Amino acid sequence: MSPAKDETEREERIGLHNLRPAPGHRKPRKRVGRGEGSGLGKTSGRGQKGAGSRAGSKDRARFEGGQMPIHMRMRKLRGPHKKTSMPFEMFRTHTQPVNLADLDERFEAGAEVTLEALRAKGLGTRRGIAVKVLAKGEITKPLTVSAHAFSAAARERIEAAGGTVQIIET
Incomplete structure (x- = not known):
């Protein structure tokens, strides 16, 4: 590694010791009551x-000059059990992620990766929740991977390493 590259790398590293505001961001405070x-x-x-000239006056962000404030004019949508409120859980999908790096680390070349094998190796341990294989990390071994879902990049990398992908239907 050249000394110039090492120097720029050292400058780019950010830590608590070299954090400071953007140039021109900090203004000096107003010194009021110091003569005409x-x-x-x-x-x-x-x-x-x-009222604004007196000590202790309130200047709330939501104050609208005595008019009924907008947060009080708006209708209330309390909780997910009302018809008028947004249904929260209906559209949420629950999956547990398994990364390629973890598969590469825990399984031998040519191994069959099933849900039981994943559970035995400490991956995908939550029962009843679908397993999705994600492309974080590299895979160097050909594996036969069975899971409920795969990201496009994970499928590509598994097949590029000589492995196969099997989607489990639930």
């Missing part, structure tokens, strides 16, 4: 009279 010449003297940028 400063532009923020006398009333200190609060205007003349009224």
Whole structure:
């Protein structure tokens, strides 16, 4: 490795020791009540009279000048058991991921990877939940992999390594 490349690599590494705000992001604080010449003297940028000029005035983000606020005007949709609210769980799919790197690490070349074999090796241990093979990591051995689903990249890599893919119908 050349010294120039090593130098740039060292500069790019970010840690707590070298975090700082973007240049020009931090502004100096307003120093109010320091005389008329400063532009923020006398009333200190609060205007003349009224609730906003007094100490302890509330300036909430949701305040609308006494009008009924939008968060109170909107209808309430309480919980997933009401007809009017969004059904949450109906469209969610539950799968447990198994990565190619884990298969490559735990199985010998030419092995048959079934759901039982995965469970025996500590992968896909949740019963009743479909197993999906994902393409994280590399696979170097030909394996016959059986699972409920495969990502497109995982299927490609398994077949490129000389293995086969079998989808389990549930």
